[in-house]
Amino acid sequence: MANLELTTDIKFLKGVGPRRGEALASHGIDSVGKLLYYFPRRYIDRSEAASIGSLKEGDYKTIVGKVRTKGLLYGGKRRLELILGDETGDIQLLWFVGWRFLEKQFKKGDELAVTGTVKYFQGLQMVHPEFEFIGDDSAEQIHTGRIVPIYPGTAELGKVGLTSRSFRKLISLAMSQLETGINEYLPEKLLASSKFMPLVEAIRQIHFPENAEICEMARQRLAFDELLYVQYLLQSRRRKFKAQVKSNPCRQPGKKFNDILENLPFKLTAGQKQSLKEIVEDMTSIKPMNRMLQGDVGSGKTVVAILAAVLAVENGGQAAVMVPTEILAGQHFAGWREKLEKVGISSRLLIGSIKGAAKKEIATALKAGQVDILFGTHAIIGKSVEFANLSLMIIDEQHRFGVMQRGRLAKKGDLPDRLVMTATPIPRTLSMTLYGDLDLSTIPDKPPGRKPVKTVWRRASKVGDIYKYIDTELNKKNQVFIIYPLVEKSEKLDLQAAEDGYKELTETILPHRKIGLVHGRIKADERDAIIKKFHDRELEILVATTVIEVGIDIPGATILVIQHAERFGLSQLHQMRGRVGRGDRPGLAIAIAYDPISDTGRQRLEYFASTSDGFKIAEADLQLRGPGEFFGTRQHGLPGFRVANPITDQDLLTVARQWAIEIHNNRSDDSDDKISLLNHAALFSNFDPSFAEIA
Numbered sequence: 001m002a003n004l005e006l007t008t009d010i011k012f013l014k015g016v017g018p019r020r021g022e023a024l025a026s027h028g029i030d031s032v033g034k035l036l037y038y039f040p041r042r043y044i045d046r047s048e049a050a051s052i053g054s055l056k057e058g059d060y061k062t063i064v065g066k067v068r069t070k071g072l073l074y075g076g077k078r079r080l081e082l083i084l085g086d087e088t089g090d091i092q093l094l095w096f097v098g099w100r101f102l103e104k105q106f107k108k109g110d111e112l113a114v115t116g117t118v119k120y121f122q123g124l125q126m127v128h129p130e131f132e133f134i135g136d137d138s139a140e141q142i143h144t145g146r147i148v149p150i151y152p153g154t155a156e157l158g159k160v161g162l163t164s165r166s167f168r169k170l171i172s173l174a175m176s177q178l179e180t181g182i183n184e185y186l187p188e189k190l191l192a193s194s195k196f197m198p199l200v201e202a203i204r205q206i207h208f209p210e211n212a213e214i215c216e217m218a219r220q221r222l223a224f225d226e227l228l229y230v231q232y233l234l235q236s237r238r239r240k241f242k243a244q245v246k247s248n249p250c251r252q253p254g255k256k257f258n259d260i261l262e263n264l265p266f267k268l269t270a271g272q273k274q275s276l277k278e279i280v281e282d283m284t285s286i287k288p289m290n291r292m293l294q295g296d297v298g299s300g301k302t303v304v305a306i307l308a309a310v311l312a313v314e315n316g317g318q319a320a321v322m323v324p325t326e327i328l329a330g331q332h333f334a335g336w337r338e339k340l341e342k343v344g345i346s347s348r349l350l351i352g353s354i355k356g357a358a359k360k361e362i363a364t365a366l367k368a369g370q371v372d373i374l375f376g377t378h379a380i381i382g383k384s385v386e387f388a389n390l391s392l393m394i395i396d397e398q399h400r401f402g403v404m405q406r407g408r409l410a411k412k413g414d415l416p417d418r419l420v421m422t423a424t425p426i427p428r429t430l431s432m433t434l435y436g437d438l439d440l441s442t443i444p445d446k447p448p449g450r451k452p453v454k455t456v457w458r459r460a461s462k463v464g465d466i467y468k469y470i471d472t473e474l475n476k477k478n479q480v481f482i483i484y485p486l487v488e489k490s491e492k493l494d495l496q497a498a499e500d501g502y503k504e505l506t507e508t509i510l511p512h513r514k515i516g517l518v519h520g521r522i523k524a525d526e527r528d529a530i531i532k533k534f535h536d537r538e539l540e541i542l543v544a545t546t547v548i549e550v551g552i553d554i555p556g557a558t559i560l561v562i563q564h565a566e567r568f569g570l571s572q573l574h575q576m577r578g579r580v581g582r583g584d585r586p587g588l589a590i591a592i593a594y595d596p597i598s599d600t601g602r603q604r605l606e607y608f609a610s611t612s613d614g615f616k617i618a619e620a621d622l623q624l625r626g627p628g629e630f631f632g633t634r635q636h637g638l639p640g641f642r643v644a645n646p647i648t649d650q651d652l653l654t655v656a657r658q659w660a661i662e663i664h665n666n667r668s669d670d671s672d673d674k675i676s677l678l679n680h681a682a683l684f685s686n687f688d689p690s691f692a693e694i695a
């Protein structure tokens with residue numbers, strides 16, 4: 001078939017046909033272009049493969065060799081045997097399971113890369129090794145070079161014979177017929193200044209790399225394209241957002257704002273002042289605010305947010321403060337209601353446990369404009385909740401909310417200003433990707449006099465000693481948090497563990513102490529009452545599940561015990577640590593780990609104990625877990641990157657961002673490079689253009 005184009009239906013590529021075409025299409029590969037952008041999952045470097053003659057029992061190695069013989073063995077357990085050989089020797093490969101299917105896959109002369117553990121039984125063997133087809137002896141063999149690409153496969157693709165080997169053949173064919181159809185869209189200037197590989201070359205090299213260095217250059221070029229596209233979409237979103245016009249921007253701060261500010265029991269830190277200034281600038285501008293306020297636990301974001309809310313109210317608007325837990329909502333409300341009332345601002349609390357008539361009463365007052373600031377959980381985005389004039393929305397611990405939830409709150413007002421807050425310091429590169437459309441304010445400092453929380457980790461065998469130590473500390477009027485993990489998957493068991501722990505403490509370990517228990521299954525009002533008791537020092541120890549992880553403020557709490565610390569992520573551990581040492585006494589965190597503790601688990605705890613900088617913690621957390629787990633992809637609506645790694649490709653990301661801004665600034669919507677960028681991206685990006693819409 002002549003004249004292939006990127007858009008040509010995949011079934012017309014020689015060697016595909018209707019059956020394979022359908023299988024490919026169901027994997028998103030419906031055109032020849034999409035096939036070219038189906039990149040290898042990994043590579044096998046032949047020169048790094050072990051020679052068969054050098055294998056020893058117990059080795060875990062990759063070898064490359066040819067199938068010398070194939071046969072089913074019947075004596076004993078039925079099994080498939082391949083003898084694989086290279087110039088240095090032979091090895092036996094065995095499959096006891098799946099042989100019926102596998103038998104048909106292999107033929108004499110196939111070249112395989114095989115990875116597994118070497119055993120010895122009347123000779124060298126590997127049982128159930130991983131394998132990849134590299135090539136075969138038959139006519140149509142394509143030169144694969146030293147580095148062999150391995151494509152992501154599925155059972156469905158396998159069924160129609162689409163193995164890595166066949167992908168190589170198809171892609172090589174498509175490439176040879178299509179090279180002139182792939183247009184470079186990056187300008188010379190950028191290609192030259194950033195030393196990017198030209199697009200055609202990058203696509204060829206990512207499939208059939210000459211060597212590892214060139215392969216990495218190809219990956220970088222394509223990663224750049226991916227990052228550029230995402231940055232382009234983010235910039236589109238930002239521009240769309242900022243093109244809107246508020247009907248009533250705020251005037252400069254007035255009496256109420258200044259009254260609250262002057263009556264604070266402390267002076268704002270430099271970081272708080274700067275952030276507040278940026279927020280006030282946004283709120284007094286005619287363009288809507290879309291800002292993220294970032295600051296480590298305890299840096300004092302709340303007061304900044306409250307002052308912003310006061311400014312909104314002063315200008316005739318209403319503000320909503322949405323937080324992820326009822327406890328935190330209650331605490332914000334309890335902490336601010338009176339102070340706000342003093343300057344004539346009315347506030348209310350709306351959480352899930354407020355229902356029926358009580359809820360209706362709040363909703364009615366809110367709609368009538370009698371409530372100025374509404375504190376609450378996601379209950380405030382419920383259908384029945386309507387504002388008279390929502391002009392500012394504040395979302396605390398924003399990564400706990402989804403994009404949709406943010407959008408739903410925004411729709412309750414007429415273009416409200418948006419302020420989202422996070423205590424999880426996000427490494428800049430990642431925040432450029434996740435929140436590239438937001439303006440960023442940072443509180444880098446902490447209120448004066450804060451001492452870092454001393455942190456240690458201990459094995460569970462030391463629990464007895466730890467409680468003895470705690471008993472002596474309680475004599476000195478220190479208060480103690482004991483935290484148990486709670487995750488959805490094992491919620492029942494987790495609750496049980498917290499309850500058992502509580503029981504043991506009250507009945508046998510520290511029966512003479514005043515101990516409370518809170519967790520998510522306890523009714524909100526009871527829970528709040530218990531926390532209040534702890535706050536007022538009527539309780540000495542509070543046993544809690546992770547409900548207290550975010551936000552709550554108990555000045556007298558100085559010791560934090562984290563049970564099953566091996567089950568928490570670094571950022572989570574750090575957040576919890578922020579709960580103690582908030583008063584004038586230094587804090588102590590004791591992480592207790594239970595066996596089995598993995599190597600990474602131990603590493604994590606060591607790091608936690610040795611580092612108090614939330615920013616470094618977040619970076620390490622990212623390195624250890626990757627961005628998906630760090631935030632939970634589902635929550636922030638960020639689909640995976642295919643080539644780029646937004647953490648390690650920092651330099652590329654920076655260039656991509658600058659260039660995306662330049663494209664927006666200098667080019668009309670129908671300019672060629674804009675259109676080529678979009679066409680090109682459509683071939684491979686997991687991101688779709690709706691990413692550019694404002695949520």
Ligand code: ADP
Binds near residue numbers: 266302303423551
């Ligand atoms: P976070 O940024 O973690 O939300 P908070 O807003 O809860 O922090 O503040 C933590 C504690 O620090 C609160 O008790 C708050 O009253 C206090 N605080 C905030 N700003 C200051 C300041 N400038 N000086 C002293 N204490 C402050």
Ligand code: MG
Binds near residue numbers: 301302396423551
């Ligand atoms: Mg907070």
